[in-house]
Amino acid sequence: xxxxxxxxxxxxxxxxxxxxxxxxxxxxxxxxxxxxxxxxxxxxxxxxxxxxxxxxxxxxxxxxxxxxxxxxxxxxxxxxxxxxxxxxxxxxxxxxxxxxxxxxxxxxxxxxxxxxxxxxxxxxxxxxxxxxxxxxxxxxxxxxxxxxxxxxxxxxxxxxxxxxxxxxxxxxxxxxxxxxxxxxxxxxxxxxxxxxxxxxxxxxxxxxxxxxxxxxxxxxxxxxx
Amino acid sequence: xxxxxxxxxxxxxxxxxxxxxxxxxxxxxxxxxxxxxxxxxxxxxxxxxxxxxxxxxxxxxxxxxxxxxxxxxxxxxxxxxxxxxxxxxxxxxxxxxxxxxxxxxxxxxxxxxxxxxxxxxxxxxxxxxxxxxxxxxxxxxxxxxxxxxxxxxxxxxxxxxxxxxxxxxxxxxxxxxxxxxxxxxxxxxxxxxxxxxxxxxxxxxxxxxxxxxxxxxxxxxxxxxxxxxxxxxxxxxxxxxxxxxxxxxxxxxxxxxxxxxxxxxxxxxxxxxxxxxxxxxxxxxxxxxxxxxxxxxxxxxxxxxxxxxxxxxxxxxxxxxxxxxxxxx
Numbered sequence: 001x002x003x004x005x006x007x008x009x010x011x012x013x014x015x016x017x018x019x020x021x022x023x024x025x026x027x028x029x030x031x032x033x034x035x036x037x038x039x040x041x042x043x044x045x046x047x048x049x050x051x052x053x054x055x056x057x058x059x060x061x062x063x064x065x066x067x068x069x070x071x072x073x074x075x076x077x078x079x080x081x082x083x084x085x086x087x088x089x090x091x092x093x094x095x096x097x098x099x100x101x102x103x104x105x106x107x108x109x110x111x112x113x114x115x116x117x118x119x120x121x122x123x124x125x126x127x128x129x130x131x132x133x134x135x136x137x138x139x140x141x142x143x144x145x146x147x148x149x150x151x152x153x154x155x156x157x158x159x160x161x162x163x164x165x166x167x168x169x170x171x172x173x174x175x176x177x178x179x180x181x182x183x184x185x186x187x188x189x190x191x192x193x194x195x196x197x198x199x200x201x202x203x204x205x206x207x208x209x210x211x212x213x214x215x216x217x218x219x220x221x222x223x224x225x
Numbered sequence: 226x227x228x229x230x231x232x233x234x235x236x237x238x239x240x241x242x243x244x245x246x247x248x249x250x251x252x253x254x255x256x257x258x259x260x261x262x263x264x265x266x267x268x269x270x271x272x273x274x275x276x277x278x279x280x281x282x283x284x285x286x287x288x289x290x291x292x293x294x295x296x297x298x299x300x301x302x303x304x305x306x307x308x309x310x311x312x313x314x315x316x317x318x319x320x321x322x323x324x325x326x327x328x329x330x331x332x333x334x335x336x337x338x339x340x341x342x343x344x345x346x347x348x349x350x351x352x353x354x355x356x357x358x359x360x361x362x363x364x365x366x367x368x369x370x371x372x373x374x375x376x377x378x379x380x381x382x383x384x385x386x387x388x389x390x391x392x393x394x395x396x397x398x399x400x401x402x403x404x405x406x407x408x409x410x411x412x413x414x415x416x417x418x419x420x421x422x423x424x425x426x427x428x429x430x431x432x433x434x435x436x437x438x439x440x441x442x443x444x445x446x447x448x449x450x451x452x453x454x455x456x457x458x459x460x461x462x463x464x465x466x467x468x469x470x471x472x473x474x475x476x477x478x479x480x481x482x483x484x485x486x487x488x489x490x491x492x493x494x495x496x497x498x499x500x501x502x503x504x505x506x507x508x509x510x511x512x513x514x515x516x517x518x519x520x521x522x523x524x525x526x527x528x529x530x531x532x533x534x535x536x537x538x539x540x541x542x543x544x545x546x547x548x549x550x551x552x553x554x
Contacts, residue, residue, distance in 0.1 A: 122315075122317070122320075124313055124315050124317040125317045125318070125319060125320075127313075127317065128311065128313060128317035128318075128375075129330075129334075130279060130306075131277055131279060131306060131309070131310075131311040131388075132306060132307065132310075132311075132330070132331040132334055132382070133302075133303040133304060133305070133306035133307040133331075133335070134303075134334050135303060135334075138334050142330070142333065142334070143319065146319070146321050146322070147319060147320060147321050149321060150321075221321075222320060222321045222322075222323075222362040222363075222364060223320050223321075223362075224364070225362050225365050
């Protein structure tokens, strides 16, 4: 029922490695994408005209940059960013280079997700903090981020799944993982069963991330007691 | 002392400028409970926010203890706000923090150490009778309990002023009463000046010393609660204070008089004495009286017997005991 190729991929540990590479690329990229996207999202929300420190000019500029990156199709952005990857990690091939391109592609997306989570925080609570003499930094660290935590976590799950999808595409331009296995051993060598196994494995990984993430988000939310 | 002079506030909206406050002049004395009443949209929430500069006035000054709030730098303003507590209609507690941490919040901002802050927070929770709920989260509390936490939080940095923006408007009657009792108690114990914004006359009635009536961006009336209550001058004050007095249907024949209680001793049974003395039946068509400090204020609409001589006897009696009345058509 299964092709010889699939059996060999499994026995040589290539499939297992692919699973691991997908997971590790996804999580490393998500972590770095948040390292850039979280502050960017906070900046977008805080400097908004209804934000706690309105700076319309800065907000506009950052907004345009974020939108520009988000409107480029991922595959094109990835190819375009390969020289940048080479500059940062010394190579334009392999998982390290893919992580760089994934981070650049995902960070603006994460920024918008963070911004939308922060917008959910009740204006009245922010006003209460202002009435107590809270500084902008106080409000960011003690009100916006903690109060938005459950929503930030839910959106982090969505971002992770999106980045996992991007990471599969990275397989076409030199990255590893399940996407690369599906293309190289499945699509290009006419082994449909390999494509399907990769698809099913990807679905399983997404399911686990989604389930666990949602549970955590629900558990930390003190509104659900 | 808070002195507001020549304050105007205009918002720029898509439909052109919107004047929300016009030439507000107000002095609030230390230690009093000062009420600001008006219908929704009258500008009262904006006015209270001009006090702690959550809204910047367009023109005019707000001088608190000699400092003009409108002229402070951002940093000085943050410092000054720590001496002005504020509570809100929607409580505005931090939902992801427990009760104790909510009360600690303003102290964290002011740089008070954690140990000291928690000790003070427990004292405050004790004062609002919620020390047993210190570890609960806001979602586990009722509206009244949330507002008590908010009061404890507002008082954490020992403010000299407490601004209450429709603090009881989301609460039922019994809970409103308990919140008002706490505000009164805190005012008496700590001497904090309380500024109460409301559209409910009963709130003013229960705890305020003085009241300003706000109507369409202006202060139309200001004075001691008992005075404004018994003798409202402006239409809006009349509407707020005597809402049911309008539109009473004429029921029957006979003369009607409106008698006015202007601070008579509340223990004197005026109507019973009138009936006994004049030996006439009277029909009470409407009454709205309130007792303040053992004195009765308000008015009552009486229907007198159809016979002229009996009606005259009633009028003479009222004259003799010094109760004001007016004939109604």
